[in-house]
Amino acid sequence: MxxxxxxxxxxxxxxxxxxxxxxxxxxxxxxxxxINELNINVINLSRTLDTYSEGVIRQGEMIIKTISSMTEIYGIKQPEIERIRTLLSDQTTFIEQLNNIVIYDDKGNEILAMRNIPRWGRNGADRSFFIYHRNNLSKDIYIGPPVISRTTGKWVITISKRLEDENRMFRGVVVLTLNIENFLETYGKLDIGKNGSISLISDSGILMIRFPINEKFTGKIFSDSLLFTSYLKKSDSGTATVISRVDHIERIFAFQKNKRYGLVTTVAVSTDEALNSWRHHAExxxxxxxxxxxxxxxxxxxxxxxxxxxxxxxxxxxxxxxxxxxxxxxxxxMASVDSLTALANRREFDHAFPKIIQDCAINKKSISLLLIDIDFFKNYNDKYGHLSGDECLRKVAGIIKESLTDLNAVAARYGGEEFVVILPEAEPELAKNIAESITHNIISEKLIHEASPFGVVSVSTGVSSAAATDIDDDGTSLIESADTALYRAKYSGRNQVNTI
Structure with missing residues (x-):
């Protein structure tokens, strides 16, 4: 026993x-x-914030390019300047991070500002963005280092563009400033722990934004850090574990470099905090x-x-x-956005179209479809190159999107230079009017296209409308009708709308 x-x-x-x-x-x-799951989470968050920052800066870029174009068309003298002033007064509704928009002449004197400061005159000749554009012939936008706004006294990021006369001589600068506070407010809504941090750094290593903010490091250069001397040389994104030079806390951090603007977004979580749950479980x-x-x-x-x-x-x-x-x-x-045009992609269109048809059928409503094709786009690519072709696609997509503001519509990139617009509950006459409005708006933008007989970028549009109850579930018949109408528009000389 x-x-x-x-x-x-x-x-x-x-x-x-x-x-x-x-x-x-x-x-x-x-x-x-x-740790592996944390790496996945922080890299996903860094990519999301990279997309957020790109979206904000892209909006700012579009605004200052619009203003720059207006100055080239109308000049910067009175009374033409009032047209630009009217445009500036509406910009706060487009970018919540917007601090100010200012136009300076070639001496750095303020010509026009969206928000004026309570003192006479303002000169920006000492600002880095003004010096940069005065000394560089490039007409691309310039994202400058963070500075303290002379309007609000708070930290801002500058996005600027060189202004020229018809002889390409320096005429001044248009600059748009973004409040860093708004970025910090967005970052602060994310759960990265007590000792976590989020940073936005320029491609030259200048610290643009850091959450939580430490003003003595804002605008400092960190180009000698491991991020720039090692990690970014190997890849545009990744993760690592390092000890911060700012507060000497060990963190697991992810970095993501933006392909369009070169800005680097980093998200870091304290290693000690990240392992608290594991440590408790281990105990x-x-x-x-x-x-x-x-x-x-x-x-x-x-x-x-x-x-x-x-x-x-x-x-x-x-x-x-x-x-x-x-x-x-x-x-x-769930990724549903076309990365080039920021419209819905083809997969999202294929997913949404049947549902919209079903909803319209339940309500016994009509549905219309626009197929939009850029005229002579291959000639455009052959003459200007594919990079310019991509920019052309972005601009046309932006015009289409703006043309559909306040309308119950879904716009998507259908493929190549083709776009598609779903118009739920739209009768044929309304669909035709919308199509003609889009065609007119694109022509009015006067995007140069020397390889086109029209001299500017134009589109051909096919419009098809039908009662939703008469359409097959996937909408193939409506698409085919719109495609036939598009073919007729092209065959009839392009730069027009054809309806079925």
Missing amino acids: KKKKFYLSLIITVAFLIVSVLLTFQIFSARTQT ILGATIIFLIGCAFFSGGYVFKEISRRMQLNKELANAKESLLSANAQLKE
């Missing part, structure tokens, strides 16, 4: 030791898993191991029950992980 008890106790002890080893392995495995498991070692000699049944419970826990953790991986896969599939 004693021998049997001895062997039983020995078996139970050996079995528990094996379980203890497995639990110890799980502790360290869970640590690795926690619980460690205490459990010690407790079960004492209990193993008295109750083999308790040991086996504990093993069974932990196996179930592992199974639940595995199921939870699988669910998370599945959710991440679904999130990736």
